[in-house]
Amino acid sequence: MDDVLMHEHDVVVIGAGGAGLRAAIEASAAGVSVAMICKSMLGKAHTVMAEGGAAAALANKDHRDSWQTHFRDTMKGGKYLGDWRMAQIHAQQSPDRIRELEQWGAVFDRTPKGLTSQRNFGGHTYPRLAHIGDATGLELIRTLQQKGVHMGMDVFMEFTVRRLFKTDGRISGCFAYDRNDGTLHVFKAKTVVLATGGITRCWEVCSGSWEYTGEGHAIAYWAGAEMGDMEFVQFHPTGMIWPPSVKGILVTEGVRGEGGVLRNSEGDRFMFDYVPEMYADEFADTEEEALAWVDEVISGQLATKRRPPELLTRDVVAKAINSERGAGRASEHGGAYLDISWRDEDEVKKKLPGMYHQFKELAAVDITEQPMEVGPTAHYVMGGVKVDPYTQETSVPGLFAAGEVATGLHGANRLGGNSLSDLIVFGRIAGEQAAEASKQMGYFAGIDQVEIDEVVAETLAPLDREGGENPAKVVSDLREMMQDKAGIIRTRNLLLESLSDLDELEKRANITSPGGTRTYNPGWHQALELAAMIDVSRMCALAALRREESRGAHTRDDFPDTDHSHWGKVNSVISMGDDGSMEIAYSSYPEIPEELKSLLDTEDLHEEGS
Amino acid sequence: MDEVTFRVFRGEPDADGEPFGQMVDYTVALDEGMVVLDVIHRIQAEQAPDLSCRWNCKAGKCGSCSAEVNGKPKLMCMTRMEDVLEEAPDGEPVLVKPMQAFPLTKDLVTDSSWAYDTDRRITPISGPEEFDWEFRQEEADRLQEFRSCIECMLCVNTCHVLREHQMFDEFAGPRFFVRLAGLEMHPLDTESRIPEIKDDFGIGYCNITKCCTEVCPAGINITDNAIIPLKERVVTEFYDPLVMLARKLRSD
Numbered sequence: 001m002d003d004v005l006m007h008e009h010d011v012v013v014i015g016a017g018g019a020g021l022r023a024a025i026e027a028s029a030a031g032v033s034v035a036m037i038c039k040s041m042l043g044k045a046h047t048v049m050a051e052g053g054a055a056a057a058l059a060n061k062d063h064r065d066s067w068q069t070h071f072r073d074t075m076k077g078g079k080y081l082g083d084w085r086m087a088q089i090h091a092q093q094s095p096d097r098i099r100e101l102e103q104w105g106a107v108f109d110r111t112p113k114g115l116t117s118q119r120n121f122g123g124h125t126y127p128r129l130a131h132i133g134d135a136t137g138l139e140l141i142r143t144l145q146q147k148g149v150h151m152g153m154d155v156f157m158e159f160t161v162r163r164l165f166k167t168d169g170r171i172s173g174c175f176a177y178d179r180n181d182g183t184l185h186v187f188k189a190k191t192v193v194l195a196t197g198g199i200t201r202c203w204e205v206c207s208g209s210w211e212y213t214g215e216g217h218a219i220a221y222w223a224g225a226e227m228g229d230m231e232f233v234q235f236h237p238t239g240m241i242w243p244p245s246v247k248g249i250l251v252t253e254g255v256r257g258e259g260g261v262l263r264n265s266e267g268d269r270f271m272f273d274y275v276p277e278m279y280a281d282e283f284a285d286t287e288e289e290a291l292a293w294v295d296e297v298i299s300g301q302l303a304t305k306r307r308p309p310e311l312l313t314r315d316v317v318a319k320a321i322n323s324e325r326g327a328g329r330a331s332e333h334g335g336a337y338l339d340i341s342w343r344d345e346d347e348v349k350k351k352l353p354g355m356y357h358q359f360k361e362l363a364a365v366d367i368t369e370q371p372m373e374v375g376p377t378a379h380y381v382m383g384g385v386k387v388d389p390y391t392q393e394t395s396v397p398g399l400f401a402a403g404e405v406a407t408g409l410h411g412a413n414r415l416g417g418n419s420l421s422d423l424i425v426f427g428r429i430a431g432e433q434a435a436e437a438s439k440q441m442g443y444f445a446g447i448d449q450v451e452i453d454e455v456v457a458e459t460l461a462p463l464d465r466e467g468g469e470n471p472a473k474v475v476s477d478l479r480e481m482m483q484d485k486a487g488i489i490r491t492r493n494l495l496l497e498s499l500s501d502l503d504e505l506e507k508r509a510n511i512t513s514p515g516g517t518r519t520y521n522p523g524w525h526q527a528l529e530l531a532a533m534i535d536v537s538r539m540c541a542l543a544a545l546r547r548e549e550s551r552g553a554h555t556r557d558d559f560p561d562t563d564h565s566h567w568g569k570v571n572s573v574i575s576m577g578d579d580g581s582m583e584i585a586y587s588s589y590p591e592i593p594e595e596l597k598s599l600l601d602t603e604d605l606h607e608e609g610s
Numbered sequence: 611m612d613e614v615t616f617r618v619f620r621g622e623p624d625a626d627g628e629p630f631g632q633m634v635d636y637t638v639a640l641d642e643g644m645v646v647l648d649v650i651h652r653i654q655a656e657q658a659p660d661l662s663c664r665w666n667c668k669a670g671k672c673g674s675c676s677a678e679v680n681g682k683p684k685l686m687c688m689t690r691m692e693d694v695l696e697e698a699p700d701g702e703p704v705l706v707k708p709m710q711a712f713p714l715t716k717d718l719v720t721d722s723s724w725a726y727d728t729d730r731r732i733t734p735i736s737g738p739e740e741f742d743w744e745f746r747q748e749e750a751d752r753l754q755e756f757r758s759c760i761e762c763m764l765c766v767n768t769c770h771v772l773r774e775h776q777m778f779d780e781f782a783g784p785r786f787f788v789r790l791a792g793l794e795m796h797p798l799d800t801e802s803r804i805p806e807i808k809d810d811f812g813i814g815y816c817n818i819t820k821c822c823t824e825v826c827p828a829g830i831n832i833t834d835n836a837i838i839p840l841k842e843r844v845v846t847e848f849y850d851p852l853v854m855l856a857r858k859l860r861s862d
Binding site: 045104147242361 | 622641655656659664665666668670671674690717719721722723726734737741743745746747760761793796798799
């Protein structure tokens with residue numbers, strides 16, 4: 001058997017984006033030894049791609065904002081399927097997490113008074129997103145990276161984790177390989193923090209990087225963790241759609257926050273036709289009112305007018321663009337036109353420098369003069385590992401999770417800007433709690449050699465296979481299938497087909513042959529990622545099949561209505577059965593206390609007897 | 611259908627750590643709007659699954675896919691084939707090589723771990739304890755230029771002090787002078803790093819040829835806005851007669 005290199009750390013953090021880095025910083029500060037395992041190089045994780053901002057009720061731009069309003073907006077945006085406890089913690093703690101980033105060197109855009117500036121975003125009542133142009137993710141990850149490298153943690157770059165180990169029912173470590181040289185590693189740990197991000201690489205049109213293959217979700221599931229809300233995958237309404245090679249690349253919601261308007265091929269500003277009942281009071285019903293709101297906001301006044309309908313939540317805008325296409329009113333390449341060119345050229349370049357360059361360089365479009373063409377792109381998974389809201393511990397003792405890989409905060413639809421704040425609020429809690437729990441463990445539990453041998457053999461197997469397909473082909477077929485059958489609009493038949501297609505894809509995945517050696521071999525890496533991609537796709541399709549209603553990011557053509565009496569009260573829970581099969585059940589969060597409930601919009605709650 | 615031929619470096623270090631390999635030709639179909647990285651991905655998907663190449667965001671934000679395309683340091687994800695073909699001689703293959711300043715790992719992947727070791731040597735920010743600061747956008751502007759660095763290392767790859775003379779131990783290179791300038795000019799920071807900038811990070815080796823500025827995909831004016839102001843601060847701190855006198859008096 002191959003040599004396996006052994007490591008020991010009190011806390012192993014898997015994932016080096018915003019949540020992982022924040023957790024590792026907190027755990028290191030608590031005085032325990034920390035391993036930070038990065039799938040990419042440090043500072044390149046998916047967080048770097050975040051654009052618009054981090055939501056926190058600092059109330060710097062509008063004094064009327066408060067954690068209570070942020071809590072209300074998050075619950076409403078999540079269509080009341082989120083965990084109110086996480087929504088409360090998040091709304092209360094995010095302002096301090098943002099200030100802390102500035103203390104550590106982040107330089108957000110400023111208000112005229114010299115405070116952290118905030119921008120408007122979909123579903124947020126007030127300007128709430130701390131930002132730096134449209135490169136907020138870069139600022140966040142660089143700040144945490146530069147803080148982190150001085151905390152004494154051991155950093156393992158370009159390592160991919162393939163298995164979690166348990167000993168006597170409790171987490172005891174993980175197995176990883178080094179992509180650079182193909183060496184194999186076992187990390188013994190007293191606690192593990194999972195901060196591996198998302199799964200959107202399973203769809204053909206997505207805004208995610210190669211990292212987003214869902215290994216974090218999969219290894220948690222394989223280790224017996226409960227997975228919640230996996231049917232909810234957010235399609236961001238505005239991805240690039242032309243030329244073909246850039247399809248899916250994100251166009252920040254900040255464009256709409258800065259006054260960008262959506263039009264169809266007939267020049268109509270169609271979002272006025274798609275305002276849902278629950279938001280009817282809050283959005284403008286004429287172009288004049290929408291424009292007046294933008295004028296107020298640009299000139300730094302407090303908004304008195306209602307907001308433009310382009311700032312509705314992402315689920316609503318994505319479906320609207322999809323419906324316009326269905327009605328034959330799509331833009332030239334099958335999306336919608338997003339236009340910010342009516343604003344001052346210098347302002348556009350200052351507020352949206354990344355978008356200006358992205359379109360200029362990749363699509364030869366000058367956004368200060370021409371509209372952009374945009375369409376929906378798979379962007380974020382609301383579902384993930386179920387966690388205790390106060391500790392972030394999963395149903396596997398000693399395993400913690402934070403960020404996109406965890407579930408609870410966002411319910412059926414995430415608000416823009418709530419992800420970056422999610423990372424730093426719950427990353428910190430996970431790091432603190434994992435460190436605390438590791439101190440309670442006096443020793444490193446032994447890891448069963450049989451399990452190590454098994455995962456080693458499975459990891460090396462693709463290199464010994466010959467005559468099979470290129471794994472890239474199976475990956476692209478999987479992504480195309482999920483796009484067609486488990487995408488924005490779903491039906492029972494399509495979802496059933498997707499589940500049987502996944503069985504076929506699994507058979508093909510098991511016999512791919514990438515060729516080559518263990519040294520930096522992307523074909524081998526892709527062959528290994530397939531098992532995770534297939535299982536997370538299955539979780540999504542299964543949960544989507546069972547939820548017979550439409551809510552937030554989950555739209556069933558055969559069940560178009562939102563069902564408050566049953567589906568509005570339950571969250572799906574997927575776990576692995578004793579025989580290895582995928583099982584699904586339902587659970588509910590505890591009753592929301594009266595003082596928090598009073599913050600919500602009573603007419604949205606649809607209570608029986610009321 | 612249009613086709614393009616790429617001539618790509620394939621190889622690994624030999625026993626002495628020197629790159630050992632060959633240039634291999636791959637011909638694939640070319641679609642509208644493709645960038646260099648799309649062609650590399652198509653080669654992987656159709657002909658060479660084990661062709662090593664780093665990438666993440668494919669949108670110019672992460673700085674992972676740095677390489678030398680027809681001899682020019684580029685982010686492969688932001689380099690349109692249209693532009694490459696316009697500049698290249700007709701019918702010639704497009705040459706793609708890894709960054710030459712760093713040790714080779716395999717094919718287009720290099721070992722840039724030096725960057726992370728250098729980062730650790732920089733004294734971190736020492737900010738205020740209380741959450742009560744204010745600073746203006748004019749102050750932020752200067753820093754935000756530096757903070758837009760995506761750590762692609764193309765500047766380091768181009769700098770002759772590092773590329774030709776391999777002075778990685780003595781010289782922090784353009785990327786880290788940008789970082790140091792960002793700290794030195796930060797309104798909340800109370801540290802001084804000027805002695806290290808002179809002695810440990812070797813700013814004197816830079817003779818301001820501006821090669822780094824020319825290749826920066828983030829458009830940072832590295833030489834004029836970061837390196838020259840730091841050089842001036844070193845001069846003021848160490849060679850200004852009044853400051854030298856004051857230091858002498860203090861130490862007496």
